[in-house]
Amino acid sequence: MELKERLARALPPMLRHIPRDKKWLYPFFLAGNIVLREEERRLDALPGAFDGYAVAYASDIHFGAYLDARAAVSLCERLTALRADLILLGGDYGEDQEQAIAFFNAIPSFPAGAPVLAALGNHDYPEGGKTMEPLLRAMREKNVQPLVNQTRVFRQGDDSLAVCVPDDFRCGKPDFQALKEQSDGARFVLLSTHSPDLLPDAAEAGLRFDLALCGHTHGGQVALFGRSLLSSSIYGNRFRAGWYRAFGAEIFVSCGAGTSILPMRLGTRSEIHRLVLRVNKG
Numbered sequence: 001m002e003l004k005e006r007l008a009r010a011l012p013p014m015l016r017h018i019p020r021d022k023k024w025l026y027p028f029f030l031a032g033n034i035v036l037r038e039e040e041r042r043l044d045a046l047p048g049a050f051d052g053y054a055v056a057y058a059s060d061i062h063f064g065a066y067l068d069a070r071a072a073v074s075l076c077e078r079l080t081a082l083r084a085d086l087i088l089l090g091g092d093y094g095e096d097q098e099q100a101i102a103f104f105n106a107i108p109s110f111p112a113g114a115p116v117l118a119a120l121g122n123h124d125y126p127e128g129g130k131t132m133e134p135l136l137r138a139m140r141e142k143n144v145q146p147l148v149n150q151t152r153v154f155r156q157g158d159d160s161l162a163v164c165v166p167d168d169f170r171c172g173k174p175d176f177q178a179l180k181e182q183s184d185g186a187r188f189v190l191l192s193t194h195s196p197d198l199l200p201d202a203a204e205a206g207l208r209f210d211l212a213l214c215g216h217t218h219g220g221q222v223a224l225f226g227r228s229l230l231s232s233s234i235y236g237n238r239f240r241a242g243w244y245r246a247f248g249a250e251i252f253v254s255c256g257a258g259t260s261i262l263p264m265r266l267g268t269r270s271e272i273h274r275l276v277l278r279v280n281k282g
């Protein structure tokens, strides 16, 4: 069991619930205030037909004691209102699978229009060998398409953009060979993986990707001088938060919308994203 999980279990329940009258304190305010980050990214490999393609992205919602039903509904309404071409959800919908199901039960259905694709995170896996099916069903009921070692290919004219979603790095069984076959021939490959820890293995296995969107790290949640106090990544601060260039791809790691263990942040923000892909004209 990693240090973060040991700490979570050791905390008395009373310490894990911050009284309402303390929520003005800055670290608690940061945790509960989800900011929208909007940006354009110029990408060498992006085909012309996808210039201006907008992706709304939210990861690490962690529905439960710190992000309640009202906040969950508001979050989903904000994602829909971004009028993106694609909505991506990055996994860790609750602290455990029961709460992940509760999250999808709490939100309204996403309207028809932009497809909503979802990865699974390590917190979404059931304990004791139970099946994923109840969570997958709850997702589909809200017009969310879970992808596990699966790819959706979008076409515009002769150009194509493949969204590859592997199984979770820690709790699942990523199948890079399947993703390679499914994305073969796509002009641009967007890899949506809950954890950036999967990226070195994906590259090693020969999976080509041009852009990776990840969560999992929470930016450290509490980070001082750009370093996590406690990292959930096996690579420490290597993929803590923000943009990186590695494996011939652009990599983005979100700090996530929710918080885990404690509803507090310092040196990081709770965030969702609207990312517009742009052709790099040099």
Ligand SMILES: [Fe+2]
Residues within 6 Å of the ligand: 060, 062, 092, 121, 216, 217, 218, 256, 260
């Ligand atoms: Fe998370």
